[in-house]
Amino acid sequence: MARLDPARDLLLLIDIQNDFCPGGALAVADGDAVVPLANRLSDRFSHVALTQDWHPAGHASFASSHPGAEPFSTIPASHGPQTLWPDHCVQGTVGAAFHAGLNIDRAEIITRKGCRPTLDSYSAFFENDGATPTGLAGYVRDRGLGHVVMAGLATDFCVAWSALDARRLGLDVSVMLPACRAIDQDGSLAAAIADMTDAGIALLDDIA
Ligand code: VGL
Ligand code: ZN
Numbered sequence: 001m002a003r004l005d006p007a008r009d010l011l012l013l014i015d016i017q018n019d020f021c022p023g024g025a026l027a028v029a030d031g032d033a034v035v036p037l038a039n040r041l042s043d044r045f046s047h048v049a050l051t052q053d054w055h056p057a058g059h060a061s062f063a064s065s066h067p068g069a070e071p072f073s074t075i076p077a078s079h080g081p082q083t084l085w086p087d088h089c090v091q092g093t094v095g096a097a098f099h100a101g102l103n104i105d106r107a108e109i110i111t112r113k114g115c116r117p118t119l120d121s122y123s124a125f126f127e128n129d130g131a132t133p134t135g136l137a138g139y140v141r142d143r144g145l146g147h148v149v150m151a152g153l154a155t156d157f158c159v160a161w162s163a164l165d166a167r168r169l170g171l172d173v174s175v176m177l178p179a180c181r182a183i184d185q186d187g188s189l190a191a192a193i194a195d196m197t198d199a200g201i202a203l204l205d206d207i208a
Contacts, residue, residue, distance in 0.1 A: 004174065010145045011045035012124060013038050014152030014159050015053045016102050019088040019095035021153075026088040028154045028181045035101045037179035037207055038151055042106045047145060049136070050104060051124045053089035053158065054096060054112035061120040062087045072185060079129040082120060083185075089114070111136045122161035125169065137169055147172040151179035151207075160192035167199045174202040 019025040021032040042048050055061065063071040063084035071086045089096040098104050113121035113134050121127035125137050140148070148166050150159055150173065159180050166173045175196060182189040196203060 004149060005147070006044040007046050008145075009045065009147040009149050010047045010049055010140065010143075011041050012049045012051070012148050012150045012152075012162065013042070013102075013107075014051050014124060014150060014162055015089075015154070016050075016099050016152050017053060017089055017095070018097055018099060019053075021099055024088070025086050025095050026183075028183055031153050031181045032099060032101070034152060034179045034181055035099050037176070039101070039103045041149070041151060041176065041179065041207060042103050045106075045149070047108055047143070048106045049124075049139070050098070050107045050110045051136075051152075051158070051162070052096065052098070052110055052112045053114050053121075054091050055089050055114045056117050057087075057090050058117065059087075059090075059114065059120070060118045061085055061114070077128075082128070091115070109136070109139055111139075122158045123165045124158070124162040125165040140166075140169070140171065145171075147174070149174045149176060151176040153181055155180040155182035156185075156188040156192040157183060160196055163196055163201050164199055167201060172202075173200075174204055176204050176207050178205065178207055 020028045063069045069084050073084050074081045111134050119127045148171050163173045
């Protein structure tokens, strides 16, 4: 496993947006606690990238788009089961904005995802069909980055899916767990931790 090298590694901060913080539409418990840690990491890394969940109104992942469906229920989609969420991170809304305390000034690139009306995207690299690229893999490859260090929201969805895709792309991946918070729905956090461990992702307990 690659050692952390903040001069060469990419820090990828996932979805640190108002809707995933307390008071937001899809609030993650204690989600805003990651902000100071993310800022400390940003100060240290030479390369910083951000993702922003960025859905059009009426997105297919919203329960409100499926008459009679409850948030947090699951429906079949062509690429597998899709969890239905409360409306969140609608393009241009306050909920979709980065947390006001997050230092975004050092970001080299901001990848917006989940922009296609009928396709969700947890991962920073591929939408939920596992095939449609967001473009971030091209950035990582073209910039010659080999190790991605991740933090953000939510551990068990967008962080885990991004980390697993990064491994599939052949990258070394570390996840800074203290700078992540989970939705933890029906054991989803334990499952995500197990999947990341099995994939050879380094789960780090302090941001050293
Ligand atoms: C996320 C559910 C729906 C996340 C985004 O950022 O983890 N989760 N959209
Ligand atoms: Zn979303």
